[in-house]
Amino acid sequence: MSDAHKAEVDIAISCGIAQRETMELLAKQVGGPEYLGFISDDCKNYLRSKRANKMRLGDTGGVLQYSDDLITNIFWADAKMRSDYSHFGDVVCFDTTYRKPKDGRPIALFVGVNNHKQTTVFGAALLYDETAVTFSWLFDTFAATMLGKKPQTILTDQDKAMSKALAARWPETYHRLCVWHINQNAAIHLSNVFSQYKDFAKEFSSCIYDYEFEDEFIDAWDNMIETYGLQNNEWLKGLFQIKEKWALVYGRETFCADMCTTQRSESMNSVIKKYISYKNELVEFFEHFERLLNDR
Structure with missing residues (x-):
């Protein structure tokens, strides 16, 4: 392969064009693959060698x-x-x-x-x-x-x-948990509760965001569990065990750069x-x- 052909291949690959389409493009430029002066395997070997060299040099950071x-x-x-x-x-x-x-x-x-x-x-x-x-x-x-x-x-x-x-x-x-994912998982594990009780979403959200003091949060959580008969829900039991990682009442003193989700x-x-x-x-x-x- 000539240096000019290598340069064209580099440009095409960097633009997201696959190797096969790159070969077709180069062939059209010269009137057909028989006039290229190299075959697909030559191009493949060049790219493989270039990748290996880049990996060795660490140019990619x-x-x-x-x-x-x-x-x-x-x-x-x-x-x-x-x-x-x-x-x-x-x-x-x-x-x-x-x-x-x-x-x-x-x-x-x-x-x-x-x-x-x-x-x-x-x-x-x-x-x-x-x-x-x-x-x-x-x-x-x-x-x-x-x-x-x-x-x-x-x-x-x-x-x-x-x-x-x-x-x-x-x-x-x-370590804080992404609140957005907590809500997404709640919609999956508690889909019947969300659909049956229109106020549940608001109460669940309040437990995440609204309380300033731990005892208020605990009371609200216990009241929510009792109101909707969720004492035996295993997902909520597990979530409560790691409450310090997602309830904002436990994280207000920690600098989070105004980020509470991984969105x-x-x-x-x-x-x-x-x-x-x-x-x-x-x-x-x-x-x-x-x-x-x-x-x-």
């Missing part, structure tokens, strides 16, 4: 974890993300809602807000799974990348493996699909992710 010579997890944070985190990283939203379409692997985002209340990305990861071991690696890697600084407060989904890893790796970080990171997930193809390899995946950030 990524940190990789290997298992049996295969990449299992990759974390990404460029210089701007690290700088933003040093200034605005006291409160972090962590979310793994979005999945890479091709293989279902979770994309994890570390998100916060700057001094203008604008969403700021501190880092991202493509994970192999959502086990405590994987999350522990990610939290260790994030902290190491950020020169040891850990957030004062982190907002996450309700996930046992995530909670276990946070307790082990960042024990001094205040900032979820809003990022909604636009990721516009930039990242299910066909992307790891390097292209994070190159496209960087393009997303530059376009915001």
Whole structure:
């Protein structure tokens, strides 16, 4: 392949055009594939070599974890993300809602807000799974990348493996649960209650947001449970056991940068699909992710 052809391939791949479509485009430019001077395998080998070189050099700003010579997890944070985190990283939203379409692997985002209340990305990861071991690696890697600084407060989904890893790796970080997800889970586990009693949603919301004192919250919760006959509801029992992580009465003294949900990171997930193809390899995946950030 000539340098000119390599440059055209690089441009096409960076714009999200798959290798097969790139070859078809180049062939049309010269009047047919027989006039290209190289075949599809040459293009494939060039891209594979380029990816391997980038991974070795670390130009992507990524940190990789290997298992049996295969990449299992990759974390990404460029210089701007690290700088933003040093200034605005006291409160972090962590979310793994979005999945890479091709293989279902979770994309994890570390998100916060700057001094203008604008969403700021501190880092991202493509994970192999959502086990405590994987999350522990990610939290260790994030902290190491950020020169040891850990957030004062982190907002996450309700996930046992995530909670276990946070307790082990960042024990001094205040862990809050995403209220938005609490409400979504309530709608699933208590769907019959919501549909049968029109006032239940208001009372449940009040327990989350409205009370200034713990005894008021406890009284309101007990009254809600008794009023709607929910004494034996296992989901509510489990939720109450971790009330310090989601009821605002327990978190008013903690700085949260006016964030009580992970919707900032979820809003990022909604636009990721516009930039990242299910066909992307790891390097292209994070190159496209960087393009997303530059376009915001």
